[in-house]
Amino acid sequence: MKMDLIQPFINAADAVLAEILQCNTRIGDMTMEEETYRRKGVAAVVVVHGDIEGRVIFDIDSVTATKIASILAGQPVEQTDQIVYETICELANLVIGNAVTSLNDQGFRFKIHPPTVHKDDLGLQGNEDTEALVLYIETPSGNVFLNIAMRYNRRRRGEEIAATV
Amino acid sequence: MEQFPALVRSKDRQPVRYLVVDDSVFARKNLTKMIDSFGGQVAGEAGDGCTAITEYDRTHPDIVLMDITMPQMEGIEAAERIVRQHPDARVVMVSSVGYQENIVAALQKGARHFVQKPVKPEVLYEVIKYVLGDEGLALASATAVAGDSGQ
Numbered sequence: 001m002k003m004d005l006i007q008p009f010i011n012a013a014d015a016v017l018a019e020i021l022q023c024n025t026r027i028g029d030m031t032m033e034e035e036t037y038r039r040k041g042v043a044a045v046v047v048v049h050g051d052i053e054g055r056v057i058f059d060i061d062s063v064t065a066t067k068i069a070s071i072l073a074g075q076p077v078e079q080t081d082q083i084v085y086e087t088i089c090e091l092a093n094l095v096i097g098n099a100v101t102s103l104n105d106q107g108f109r110f111k112i113h114p115p116t117v118h119k120d121d122l123g124l125q126g127n128e129d130t131e132a133l134v135l136y137i138e139t140p141s142g143n144v145f146l147n148i149a150m151r152y153n154r155r156r157r158g159e160e161i162a163a164t165v
Numbered sequence: 166m167e168q169f170p171a172l173v174r175s176k177d178r179q180p181v182r183y184l185v186v187d188d189s190v191f192a193r194k195n196l197t198k199m200i201d202s203f204g205g206q207v208a209g210e211a212g213d214g215c216t217a218i219t220e221y222d223r224t225h226p227d228i229v230l231m232d233i234t235m236p237q238m239e240g241i242e243a244a245e246r247i248v249r250q251h252p253d254a255r256v257v258m259v260s261s262v263g264y265q266e267n268i269v270a271a272l273q274k275g276a277r278h279f280v281q282k283p284v285k286p287e288v289l290y291e292v293i294k295y296v297l298g299d300e301g302l303a304l305a306s307a308t309a310v311a312g313d314s315g316q
Contacts, residue, residue, distance in 0.1 A: 016283055019283045019285070020283045069191070072191040072194070072195060073191060073194050073195075074166070074194060074195070074198050086189070086190060086191065087191070089189075090189050090191045090192065093189065093234070093261060094261045094282055094283055095261075096261070097234075097260065097261020097262040097263070097282060098261055098263075098281075098282075100262055100264065101261075101262060101263045101264045101281070104264035104265075104266065104267075105264050105265060114234075
């Protein structure tokens with residue numbers, strides 16, 4: 001597990017949630033997971049490909065998503081699938097954008113694919129290279145779960161090292 | 166949301182008109198709320214770069230708030246095309262992806278400034294004041310132009 005690759009995502013999620021919800025947040029228990037991912041609510045998956053590769057899953061239940069949507073919209077919104085999907089994707093975009101900024105300024109180059117909503121109960125299993133870190137961020141609106149699996153792209157790093165020799 | 170001293174156009178003291186470009190409905194709503202709190206007026210909205218160009222031609226806003234990552238045409242390319250057609254256009258990039266290369270690319274293509282998401286109203290306010298320069302004026306009262314906001 002490469003904490004230096006994962007930490008920017010945790011920091012970004014914590015900071016973004018605190019900022020948009022204007023509240024104190026708390027990072028909940030962290031666990032390593034090698035089992036198949038089982039979603040807790042509605043999940044958005046963002047895939048990273050380049051010098052580092054992996055994926056981040058954002059997972060929130062519909063009630064929490066609707067509460068966050070109401071804050072984002074500045075007015076109460078009705079709980080619909082569309083609102084829930086848009087909320088989780090917007091959160092994912094904000095967090096990933098901020099994490100990418102930090103990693104890019106450290107010299108990593110990679111492509112981020114737009115978030116896709118993950119509707120299956122199971123999927124995206126980790127392995128010894130990409131075992132996932134699972135954590136949640138507590139907010140007054142509810143918990144936001146993150147499942148992060150990230151690793152260095154060996155081929156890319158190998159090419160870079162070869163090019164500098 | 167906090168009210169700010171109304172920002173108006175110094176030439177006619179009318180509200181500053183904005184074009185808000187973002188593929189996220191939430192982001193557009195959020196920016197619209199901030200614009201209201203600055204005493205401004207949303208002249209148009211767009212959810213992608215192509216629509217932003219046509220909306221600019223239609224509305225001729227004083228300020229464009231432009232996201233970067235969008236479908237069809239990204240914000241930096243849209244900003245470049247708008248500025249090529251309208252060299253006086255004031256485009257402020259608003260994106261969560263704020264790494265150096267992105268910012269430099271946007272500025273080289275004609276954007277005037279960059280604000281990172283999540284947007285803090287006080288930061289955006291100061292950036293808009295800076296970008297407007299002598300053509301903007303901050304009135305003492307936040308409600309001074311409220312009656313003109315339908316213009």
